[in-house]
Amino acid sequence: MFSVTVRDHVMIAHSFTGEVFGPAQRLHGATYVVDATFRGPDLGPDGILLDIGLAASELKDVLAAVNYRNLDDEDEFKGTNTSTEAVARWVADRLADRLGDDPLLTGLQVTLHESHVAWAAYERPL
Template structure:
């Protein structure tokens, strides 16, 4: 399996509901380094996985409405605990939509999957792996 990874970051504020989250139930900020990995079994006719420039642009666009916002006020997340794991899934699905509608270019047609990893710190991260059909 071949893979290409691009990176960006977001800065957000949010809070959680539930005793399991302890002090994180209060409003707090987070900065995530976001890696998006695009996979395919075989390289395309140009010997690439995906256009890296378009992948970088589309990752940035997929994050644009999240960065510098309080996710508690974001309509998409009403009533949702926006955990790192959950946000990784949201970003992966946004990128899959962009692959499907052509915003990632024609090279994205053969993608087998997308994995998004949000790094909370240098010691903790969460990922979501999406298989494309």
């Protein structure tokens, strides 16, 4: 299995509902380092799985939709605890909408790093 990973970052604000979140129930910010890993079993005729520049550009565009935003104010997140896992799924689904028609790609994993010691990921087929 081949993979191509690109990295970017995003800065958001949000709050959570539920006692399990303790002080994070209050509005707070998060800066995520975001990795998007595309997978597939074969390379194309150019000897690549996916153009890295294209993958990086698409990730940047997806993240721009929420960068410097309070997710609590965004309609598509209403009623959702925007946990790291949930935001990873949101990013993955948007990337799949943009690149999922590529016949070489069979899977995608998006990892959001909250810090150098904690991260969460969402993996889906393409």
